[in-house]
Amino acid sequence: MQILQELVKRPASAKIISESLEVPLGNVSYHLKQVLDDKLEVVTKVKERPIRGALETFYEIDADALVAIMQLPDLPKQFREALRGSTLIAFFVHALEAVAAEVRDDEEADFSLLGDWQFAQVDDIGWGEIQGVVREATSCVAAAILGSRQRLNGDEGMNAIFGVAAFPSLVGLPESE
Numbered sequence: 001m002q003i004l005q006e007l008v009k010r011p012a013s014a015k016i017i018s019e020s021l022e023v024p025l026g027n028v029s030y031h032l033k034q035v036l037d038d039k040l041e042v043v044t045k046v047k048e049r050p051i052r053g054a055l056e057t058f059y060e061i062d063a064d065a066l067v068a069i070m071q072l073p074d075l076p077k078q079f080r081e082a083l084r085g086s087t088l089i090a091f092f093v094h095a096l097e098a099v100a101a102e103v104r105d106d107e108e109a110d111f112s113l114l115g116d117w118q119f120a121q122v123d124d125i126g127w128g129e130i131q132g133v134v135r136e137a138t139s140c141v142a143a144a145i146l147g148s149r150q151r152l153n154g155d156e157g158m159n160a161i162f163g164v165a166a167f168p169s170l171v172g173l174p175e176s177e
Contacts, residue, residue: 003031004042004061011046011060032059042066130166 006017014029021028036043036059043059050056069075122130141162148157 003028003036007043007059007061011058013049013056013058015056033057040065040069042069134166 002021003017006012006020012020014025014032017032018025018028032043037045042062042065044062045057046060047058048055049058
């Protein structure tokens with residue numbers, strides 16, 4: 001699950017994931033290639049880069065494959081919930097990348113992607129606090145939209161997309177996170 005969580009952030013190689021998770025490269029390489037790619041088929045190779053006579057392979061999550069695996073009847077609940085979270089994040093990342101690519105083609109567009117994916121273990125109080133922040137952020141955005149509508153007074157403005165999401169479905173994080 002930690003490898004999938006790393007791949008949610010960006011396409012990565014076993015070496016990059018190994019360094020990020022501070023675990024042996026051999027362990028990551030095995031699980032990435034043998035388990036996630038060959039056996040489960042939930043990651044895809046996106047590029048290869050020559051490094052000192054070898055090839056460094058970069059992988060990304062295959063969201064469609066994750067969705068298919070979540071339908072398996074014998075899949076443990078904890079694993080199903082973790083996959084659901086990873087799939088949602090992968091979907092959002094790919095959707096934002098598609099929007100960004102479209103906007104970058106427009107020379108007048110001002111595109112900035114604000115935000116970051118945060119993986120954490122929280123208790124019930126922390127989860128309540130996160131939900132409060134999401135509600136507050138949504139309320140602030142609604143107020144900004146209303147203010148903009150009043151200031152525009154029928155004039156043309158820019159289109160904007162805003163989203164905040166939090167879901168309690170990623171598991172298996174180290175205690176330090």
